[in-house]
Amino acid sequence: MLLAACGGGGGGGADASRPPSSADYGGVCTPEGQKLFVRSYLDEVYLWYDEIVNLNPANYSSAPDYFRALLVPKDRYSDGSGSYSGFEPTSLAATATAAAGTALKLTAGDSVPEYKTVRSPGGRTAGYVRVDDFLTGAQDQLITAFNYLKAQSGVQDLVLDLRFNGGGYLYSAQAAASMVTAPAAEGRVFERLQFNNKRQAESERNTFYFTNKVQFAERQYPAGTMLPQLSLPRVYVLSSALTCSASESVINSLRGIDVEVIVVGEEATCGKPFGFRARPNCGITYYAVEFQGYNAKGFGDYQAGFTPQCRVTDNxxxxxxxxxxxxxxxxxxxADTNSCPAGTATGAPSKASLLSQGLATGVTAGRSASRPASASQPGVNGRLLLPTATP
Known part of the structure; x- marks a missing residue:
């Protein structure tokens, strides 16, 4: 969707045979025109459009204020305050749309800052992959990391470190989850997207599936490239309250096909099964929740987040x-004991206990960064982005 020039008329005027739409008011940058755009836009795309309480737009000084006032109380993620940045993914500009949230990192190589093998105190070999976001380039970096792990002999366990991962593109999360599984998972539901009841056709055609091939190419691996799959029945996910949106889709989707996901962390993940697209108008970009994602078992109600099975305090x-x-x-x-470590009242192991376990680190195949700046932020705007501009 292109940013309309402000001032002057809209999109050519409304057709008298149908009710006015947000397209008719797009680019009408008077205060009244912008508020008419906001109300029409929400009525068309908002997941909970039928729960909106009608308010007098004259009582609000700006269109973003009016937008926020119209949102339903349970909505923690829609936003209408950001200026349109014009950001489009480098290699997917024609097919991808951006959604709400400040980009945590855009530097190449930062999405997957580390991957390696480690050895547990009990002698098990595990792959460790840290994934800080699912932005453009993450899929290529993930494939490189999983290719490395696939080439190592005797990898028994996988640890996905998503503690800083605020989300990103759904196709990238789909690829990550697919590489955990076996080729037999091909064609099983990764995530179904449910739009509002005015958009049933979009709901019917927006299902993502587990795959053994690259579906949406970035720069390094073309579409159709076979994915390195570890064929593991269990995966460990390191999490925090910053773990959000597309990273939560990885957890939910794997559980949907009966892969055991052991979440290790101090607190629940952020709880965002929702997604949206950017909709710019008159210099403001709006992000209204448009859909909810469900796994193969039909589960998608994790607004309270995923609670760790092993409650361990991070440092x-x-x-x-x-x-x-x-x-x-x-x-x-x-992985060694099939049980969580005993420890403090929060369920965390003591520091002395951890040090006595003598974790042995194996080869570090790729490493570039320590804790990202997002780790110190008080919150995170999760993303759940679609790889198609027109659903």
């Missing part, structure tokens, strides 16, 4: 993925 002074990383040590303890 911000310790480098993630290193020998003293409490979350990684907790996952490897479970």
């Amino acid at each position: 911000e002074t310790i480098e993630p993925g290193t020998a003293n990383d409490p979350l990684l040590a907790g996952a490897l303890f479970h």
